[in-house]
Structure formats: structure tokens, C-alpha cells
Amino acid sequence: MLELTLSFLVFGLLAAVMIVINYLLGPRKPNPAREKPFECGSPPLQAGIGPVNIPFFLVALLFLLLDVEIAFFYPLALAFRDRGFGGLAALGTFILVLALGFVYAWKKGIFRWS
Amino acid sequence: MIPPPAAFFILAAVLFVLGVLAFFVKKDLLTQFMAVEVMLNAGNLAFLALAKSLGKAEGQVIVLFVITVAAAEAVIGLAIIVLIFRQRKTVQTDELKDLKG
């Protein structure tokens, strides 16, 4: 019980400190984009089915790939003690290849909007 | 109560057949591709059900592989569908008729 209270206290305090620091140090220049509740590019209120920007589509494809490749991390997490260094090396190679693909996509201008 | 593995397997078989039917009934690339995804996931479900009833973990590992492969295929497929749409302003399969013998 004490542990739980203590952790709530510590993390609550930490959160409060961060909010206060943010409040003190952050610049305050309100603009329309910042006032929105959700700041990820698409307006919160619009027709359910609307045209989507093509750059979104490309990023979505890349996200789909990278997101799903995470599936291979779970088995390794379970078998980590048995596989030891070999498993880590295999996963490292896998991530390296993924990272190279990411560099390729970057260099090809997938993130260059417009 | 969790149903027995056999029930899941039957569900998988039904889903697979539905996917095949949808593939043949529908006439646009996106929906047909979604039908294929249903079929793939029916395969996954069948693998899980059979792995459970056989008590073998391999079946679950295979599912992870199939999921990633399906994602890679989805990415290339969606890119091709977008390419088709840019050139023809439609994704109806009946409009794909430039190649005829």
C-alpha cells in the first residue's frame, strides 16, 4: 500500500514539476493551429469521408510497414534468455535493414510535402 | 466461456469462403484486395485454432510471419492501386482492358 502511495506521489510530483516548467519556460504565441485540440494536421471537424492528401498516403504506407515489423519483437522478448547474443544480433540486423529502408524512403523524398 | 478451437476453425473456414466469394463478386480493385485480406486473416485464424488444438507453438509464430508478409503485400498493392487511379481516374477492374489478345 505504501509503495503505491509513494509511486503516485513521486510520479504526480514529477508531472506537476514538468507542467510548471513548461508553463514558465515555453513561449506563448497563440495561433489558430495551436488552439485546436488535436494538432496533427487534419481539422477536427470535417465530413467523415473526405479527400485525403497524397503525402498522408505515402506516410501511411511507410507507417504500416514499420508498425507491423514490430511483430517480430514480441517472440524475441519471450525467447530472449534462451537465444542470448545470437537472437539480439539477428534482431539488430533486422532493424538495420529496416533503418536502411527508412533512409532510402527519406532520401527518395517521402517526407518532402508538396 | 471460450469456445473450443474447432469453433474458431469453422469460423476461419467460413471467413475464407466469404473472402473468395467477395473476390469474385466485387468489381473494383480495392474491395477485391480487401477480400484477399479477409482470406489471409482467415488463414491466420485457422493457424491459431489448429496450433491451440495441437498444442504447438509453431502455429502462432507462423501467424506473425503471415501478418508481416501481408503488410508488405498491402503496401505494394495500395501503391499499385494509387498508380492505376492516377492514370485512369477509376479502380474498376472492368476498365482494365488495354491488354487484349
Added chain:
Amino acid sequence: MTTFMALAPLLTVVFGALVVLLLEAFMKRANREPLGYVAALALLAAGFFVIRSWNRDLDYFGGRLVLDRFSLLLIALFVILGLFVLLMGLKYAARQGMNLGEFCGLVLLAVAGLMIMVSSTDWLVVFLGLEVLSVASYALSGLKKTDRTSSEAAAKYFLMGSFAGAFFVFGLALVFGTSGSLDFSTLLAGGVSGAGLAPAGAVGLGLILAALSFKIAIAPFHMWAPDVYEGAPTPVTVFLTVGPKAAGLAVLFRLLVPLLRNEPFAAVFGSALSLMAVLTMFAGNLAALRQRSVKRMLAYSSIAHSGYLIVAVIAGDGPSLVFYLVVYLFMNAGAFSVLAAMSRKGVEYTALDDFAGLGRRYPWLAACLSVFLLSLAGFPPTAGFLAKFYVFSGAVREGHVALAVAAVLASLISVAYYLKVIVFMYMKEDQGEAAIDQENPALYLVIFLCLFGVVQLGLWPGNLLALIRQALSAAF
């Protein structure tokens, strides 16, 4: 022997693909041809590792990746195929608006998929190889991004290919459910022991066979093939007509031959396969008769050749199968590379009328194409004759006389359309002036090598045959 060296050919090719793709992304120069040389170097290195691994029976991943002599032979075939395709694409890419870097990288990845497919006896690994191959080939066939037919080919290939892939997965699930493992041998043990397969396992095997037939383009699963082969860029067509076919047949061969010796199994699957073989040969050849485009005609002829190859699988005749595949690589790549030579910037001449009078305007090209077509039709003394002779006589030896007769009849039909092209080239007046750009040394090298292969294997097949027999004696 289990060693990391078993992965060397595969890793070289994949590494080459990564290097080529990254170089392409970072390259500033307009001339992309060095990328082609890098890719060719990777394939040559893989070939070196193949020769080094010969006779050493390497394996890795707990025996899931095996470099026995059968798979090494096929990997060598794929390396040669990859080299031909790369060389054909060097100039073609710039002329027909194709990105050479992407082309080279994807060809290497597709070759890697083929290698994985033939060197495994584990279903999951075969499936992964198949998908690596498929994903790369969908992209390859749509590589002419501004061309409507190319993207149409890609869309059709993708749709049918992923449909077949889903069949493969569900079939795998059923096989896994009945045999409790994804190793070929467990399934075979169940099938060969005489107890037969459980019904669900047989259905699963049927689904897998259907999916593989899609990839090999066997009737009634060949509907996508003519459109895709015609719409894809010509070097890619060469890849698609030879690569997936060879790999799919190798998998079928490994899987089916032990099963087909077993009575209840042979009754069902053997007769189904024979029916499909006959259907494939006649569907391909009859449809090819009425084509006005040489590229589409060759596409149908490629379907017919799958039919002949299936005959070798049914007869369980491994040496003839591999010999036919090697010969088919040379004559098919040769015919398509002459087709690729009939082009200039932005234009490809594929209609039959464009070939009228070719014998007078470009005698060398016409002569080479004639040799390749005669070989495809099966005239002696070309290699095509010997390949067909071995397959058909093997079928007769194993007691499949009706099948052999059907195959001979089908190839008699095929003579008509192959000769039609030759007649057009030498006996017709040319109407249009199809001016072609002859500045393409790499392509002429491919034509020369194919010509060499067709003639050499037709006159002195002994060395290769001895090698193939030695390679297959141990495994089967």
C-alpha cells in the same frame, strides 16, 4: 554440414540489392548504368559461392535451408537468369522510362526469393520465398510508371498473385493441422506410408497446388499470365516467364515425386495433374495461334511450355525437368531479347507486322530469332528438340503414353505460329519502316550467349546432362 556459409549466396544477393537501392537514392549523376554493373557483380559473387558450395551439402536454420545439389543447380540457373535480365535492362531502362536503380534492386530481391524457394523443404520458408519473389515481381511489372499497360499488368498480377497467396496460407494451415508440422517430410511420411492423407490434409495440399499453379501459370489458373507478360517491360517478362516457373516446378517436384509413387495419392493428384498438363499445352498453343502481337504470342507459348514441364514432373523425371528448364531459359531469353532489340527511344515494336521484312533489314537479328523460335518449336539440331525429346521419352518410359502423345500433338500445333513469325520475317514485304536503335552492346551479348547456349546444348548436351544426373542421383 550446418554452417553459416550456406547463407552466403542468398546474403550476397540481398546485400547487393540494398547497396544498389541506396546508391541509387544517393546518386547525383543521370547515367545510372554503374548500378547495373554493381548488381551484376553481386550476382557473380553469388555464383562464385554456389560453385564453392557444390557437393558440400551445406544447411542452416536447423535444416530449413538446404543447399543440396538440386537446389544449387537451380540457384545457378537463377543467377544466369538474373544476369541476362540485368544486361537486357541496362539500355532498355533509359529508353522506355524505367528507373534502372529500382529495376536492378528489385531483380536482385526477386532472385533472392527464388533462391529461398528452391532451397527449402519447410513450407513456411517456401511461403516466405514465394512472397519475397511475388512482392518484388509486382513492383517489377509496373516499373514503367507512365505506361498504362505496364501498370495494368502490375495490378492484374498483384490481384491474382495475392489471391493465390491467400490460398497458399489456408492450405498451409490445413496441412499444419493434419500433420502437426510444416516440414515436407512429415507430410510425405503420412502420404507415403499407405495410410493416405487425412481428408483435410488432402484439401490443404490441393489448395497449395492451386496456388503454385497460379505462379507457374498452369491452366486453369493461367488467365492472368498473357496480360501480365505482355504488359510488363520486356526484360521483366523474361524474368517472369522463367523464374517463378522454374522455382514453382522445383517445389512441386520435391513435394510431389515421392507422393506420386504412392497408389491412392497418385490416383487423385496424378490424374488431376495430367488433365491440367494437357489443358495447359492446348490452351497455350491454340490461343497463341491467333495472336497479332509477337510478345503476346510468346507469352502464350510460355504457358504451353509450362504444360510440357509438368509432364516431366508427373513422370518424376528430374534430369529432363532441369535440362528443359536450362534450355528454356536460353531459348526464351533469346527470343525476348531479340524482341527487346526491336525498339528505340519510347517505342517498342512487338506487332507481327513490324517483323515483316526483318530478314532483309536486320539479317542478324532475324537469323537469331529464327534459331530461337525453331528451338522453341522443337526442331533438331537445336536444344529445344533434345529437351522435348528427353521429357516425352521419359513420360513414355514411365508409362504415361497418352500424355506424351498429347504433348507431341500440342507441339505440332505450336510449329504453326513459330513458323508464322519466320515466314513474316523472310517472305513478306516490309510495310512500316521500324527503325531500331542498335546502340546496345549488353543486349547483343545476351543474344549471343543465348544463341551459344541453344546451339551448344543442342549439339553437345553431354556435359550438362552428366552434371544434372549426378546432381539428382543423390537426392531422389
